[in-house]
Amino acid sequence: MRYHDPMVTAPRDEEELHHRATALAGSTLGAVAGRCGLAVPTDLRRSKGWAGRVMETALGADGGSRAVHDFAHLGVELKTLPLQGPTEPRETTYVCTADLTSLGESWEASWVGRKLARVLWVPVEGDPAIPPGERRVGTPWLWSPTAEQTATLRSDWEAFRERLTLEGAAGLTAHAGTWLQVRPKAAHGRARTAAFDAEGRRITVNPRGFYLRTAFTRALLAEAFGE
DNA sequence: TGCTGATCATGG
């Protein structure tokens, strides 16, 4: 094995993926990281995506940082869900970048819609008082949106698209959306990406991404584990 | 530069 080869091969199907994830439940992130040869940071200030990278590596995700699903051949997205307490999401959940020049033809065809079509949720302790390496992995579950969830997500997305068309990129504020929202997503405030203004002129703005509100992931947790 | 992984930190 060359040093840059993944230590864990990609799971061949959803069952294997789910089985692997379930086997990690109860472990600390430090223990999982150790088995993958990943260093454990003292805090997350300069390692914000660490928990997600640990789980990706441990489960054999093959998507890397490309714009494809984490488990490309399965069409499954992996999301760690930091919890404060047993069932409370600590943060909104980033889904993907928003193309501000065109959200897409339809919810189903959109990148955000396809990412959310199938997700392996992995709860992880997210209490900042717990050092990253001591945080425990929870019970994972595979999820696809119900018809009702899809209807609301689609409606949020269509409202974003409408705003983008009528008002340009400035019309997309983080206040809109029941379960989805559009927020800045960039390395820093000077980052620029292509967009349009209300008159349809080409402009450049701070990049945005789609996020799931905590109200939504809280509902998913209740659905998966009961209240 | 843009996409992935997210959490940080301040204003309302």
Add this chain to the structure above:
DNA sequence: CCATGATCAGCA
């Protein structure tokens, strides 16, 4: 107190 807006790291 918590959502919005800002930011951090790695890779292509």
